[in-house]
Amino acid sequence: MQYDFLIVGSGLYGATFAHLARKAGKRCLVIDKRPHLGGNVYCENINGINVHKYGAHIFHTSNKEVWDFVNAIVPFNRYTNSPVANYQGELYNLPFNMNTFHQMWGVATPEDARRIIEDQRAEAKSAMAAAGVTEPRNLEEQALLLIGRDIYEKLIKGYTEKQWGRKCTDLPAFIIRRLPVRFVYDNNYFNDKYQGIPEGGYNKLIEGLLERVETRTDADFFADRAYWESLADRIVYTGPIDEFFGFRFGKLNYRTVRFEHEVLDIPNYQGNAVINYTSADVPFTRIIEHKHFELFGQAVYDSPSTVISREYSTEWKEGLEPYYPVNDDANTALYLKYKTLADAEEGVIFGGRLAEYKYYDMAPVIEKVINLYKNE
């Protein structure tokens, strides 16, 4: 055997694993079927701007060990995610905070905002009581209970139904629970202690993780499985779990996003990295303007052009990138059947968002690999 580990997939899971294994003196080969390394955090450089090709990525964590780990590879900048919502030309700050409440109702104090929200919550509670339920049965009931009808109608309903392709009344309540509601003037989308973007872009992070690691791109594990398997004692597999087992129980479902990238000859298109379009009549969910992740102040204008991406959420089919696992009962049951096979497979570690069929943010992926390594 030439290698201790064959690592299938060069996303954050595979790259972090390769980094730690190499530091521990193991020989690794990382292969990826795409023409580049980095998985979904890969950026394409257009006119000096790092374009997040597979969707906007903002790193955030409260775990100091993970934050120090990534910053030792490449320093992170001070980017703070503060998206704005556009509802039929009306602009609102996100997440829901005193700025949003002021824009929605003209209120200026937490007490006045709370009074309006409490009234609307009470309405939702009595509607549920009339229906004879105590726990919200779906996302709509949860949102009405959390924040009331005005914000639900303008900032949640349209966006969520476009994103998931289903009615809010058919979606699970938990999706909306992670959105913060704050009675302070604070537009920071995340509650985490640390956030930012790698200086110079995510490719720098991947290059740093894979420094002195052998890699091959345009290399599909399934194109010559026996050959790749013959190279290493153990395999770290980060591709789709159903594909590893030849889809023998059937295919797992995903939601995907179609990106329409556009280069514009102006320095500043929308003045913010992220603008959500929350009404149902706009077909896309949001517009990303990539330069605002890394350029601040005058630097925005020093680069004469800009790149924007409109995001269209769609159902996944063969040939499209699988992005978001669909955590409904049927898919969860199917995944568990594959997981039983994976648990019994000797010499293979299944990890990351595709192999674990799990929506993972970046920091938890890295944390998982660090812990796996500690325990080995």
Ligand code: FAD
């Ligand atoms: P991936 O990055 O998907 O890597 C898997 C790799 O395996 C791919 O490169 C693939 O080509 C390769 N592969 C698959 N099959 C084979 C095969 N047969 N042979 C060879 N190679 C193969 N997280 C955040 O923390 N903040 C965000 O703002 C954020 N935004 C996101 C936006 C979108 C649209 C999406 C989809 C995810 C977002 N995430 C975000 C999550 C983040 O992308 C993941 O946490 C991270 O990419 C997981 O890394 P991974 O290595 O598990 O998977």
Ligand code: UDP
């Ligand atoms: N959401 C919403 N309006 C917005 C942004 C988010 O209703 O302007 C809802 C939507 O249902 C989404 C959920 O909040 O699925 C979580 O949003 P977040 O941005 O955290 O999720 P992501 O897009 O990263 O999956």
